[in-house]
Amino acid sequence: MLRLRSCIAAASLSSPSASHVSPLHRLLSAAANATAPRISPNPSFAVEDYLVRTCGLTRAQALKASTKLSHLKSPSKPDAVLAFLAGLGLSTADVAAVVSKDPKLLCAGVEETLAPVVDGLTGLGLSHSEIARLVSLARQKFRQKSSISKLQYYLHLFRSSENLLRAMKFCDLLSHSLKRVVKPNVAFLRECGLGDYDIAKLCVSRPRMITTRPEHIQAMVACAENIGVPRYSGMFRHALHAVASFNEEEVSTRVDYLKSTFMWTDAEVGIAVSKAPNLLMKSKVMMQRRSEFFISEVGLEPAYIAHRPIMLTYSLEGRVRPRYYAVKFLTENGLLDYACDFYNTVMVSEKVFMKKFICPHKQAAPNLAEDYATACRGEVPARFSFT
The missing domain is CATH 1.10.150 (DNA polymerase; domain 1)
Incomplete structure (x- = not known):
């Protein structure tokens, strides 16, 4: 890997006019140097050993990954890919993680596939460090040029590259159809009164809301309304966030627990949940301790708490x-x-x-x-x- 990193340094310093060469050109130059013909003392290329020595995989990871690279007879193409990734800023550990999950990345053409993708992502405003993170998150989708148009849509939806990359930690956004799934879900959320800012905030932490089946998101909206939070209200986004991880039965069970724990009437638990939907996400132990403190120690009336449930969310x-x-x-x-x-x-x-x-x-x-x-x-x- 040190030899590969040196390719990049050599490519950028080999000419007096190096400072005028674009970053993408330097990446291509480094990759081209790595593909230069070489003489190997061993005519048979051992893929598994290469994955361990050069890519940093464990022996078990290399054994599994090598089954997808059995056609490789030379290190020239993998060397070029590794040099390109190093130029983007991926560390040895990053490369090992990426290759173990997507071994076929080592077979990708640098000039034909990787460089155009990076060029397109750079055109969207992503830095090399952000693209490096994207390589790890997108896996094989990173090699598909069609991902550029999807990422352009998501960047606009999530309002920043940081929000997008955070969301991609929890959901493989690039594997879902924009036309059939994502865009209809986003349009439905807008019909429910959520603005683009609300959708972005919601989807950063719950990205599967826009990649799930449309009938599923419709069920979540109905569940949010059933706990007393109507569409177009200021708390609707928070209600969707709260119910997104549960089915209707689980939500009902959690509402019943809050009712019994704080000695609320049906009307009072409805008021409390509608004002602070995230109470549904709190653990039973946490809510029990708050009940003991607010009611038993402080002496507050259940109705007083129900109308001011935000108190229950503080430390x-x-x-x-x-x-x-x-x-x-x-x-x-x-x-x-x-x-x-x-x-x-x-x-x-x-x-x-x-x-x-x-x-x-x-x-x-x-x-x-x-x-x-x-x-x-x-x-x-x-x-x-x-x-």
């Missing part, structure tokens, strides 16, 4: 509990001359909370700031132990 240890302890300390020591609404103490930013509840009491309660910081780390100071 119990790092935010909610420390603030409750600090305000209770101030109240019990007569340092607050007004009643504080629990929701308001939870919702304000950390900067506002410090300014309003901690900093004004430095003289009367010199240890308050330290005790609050300790509570935020998950410990309970002695002064915050109330009987």
Whole structure:
């Protein structure tokens, strides 16, 4: 691999006018140098050994990959491909990962296939480092020129290359038909009131929403409406995000659990879920601990919580509990001359909370700031132990 990387350096430094040569031309030059005729002491080319020594595969990976490369009789074409990939910035580990998943990449023509694809992707605004990441994510689809037009569509949909590459970690977007699947799904989401920004945000974390069967996404929309979030509402994207991983029965089970855990009526659980659909994604253990704190310790009424469910989504240890302890300390020591609404103490930013509840009491309660910081780390100071 070091020899292959040196090809690239040699290609870019061999001429006084090298600084005026395009990056793609330097890649092609490096690959061309790697294909120069060579004399091998062993007339039989051992593919498996090549995969281990040159590509960095394990012996087991090489054995499996070699079955797809049995026709190779010379290292010239693989050498050219490896030089080209190195020029894009792929590390030895990256190359090993790519080749193990797509051994036939080593048989691709550099000038006929790889270079035109890279040229097309560069024309879409992708950098070489982004293209290198794409090689690992797209696998064999990277070698198909038709992928360029698909990526152009996805770049517009996801609004940035970073969003697209993040989505491709979770879903093989290039394997799905734009005409038959993706575009109809996107059009349907727009009909449901989602703008392009909402669709992009939704699909970065749930890319399979636009690659699933159209009837499946229609079922998800119906499920979101059934939990009390209508189309065109501001929470509709969040509701789709919440129900995307579950079927209708699982959603119903999770709604019932929330209802029993927080002692909500049917109307109250409907209000809570419609305002904070991501409650459906929280674990039972997490929700049980919040029920014990909000209802048993703080003494809040279930209806109060149902109308302010966003409180349940904040960190119990790092935010909610420390603030409750600090305000209770101030109240019990007569340092607050007004009643504080629990929701308001939870919702304000950390900067506002410090300014309003901690900093004004430095003289009367010199240890308050330290005790609050300790509570935020998950410990309970002695002064915050109330009987």
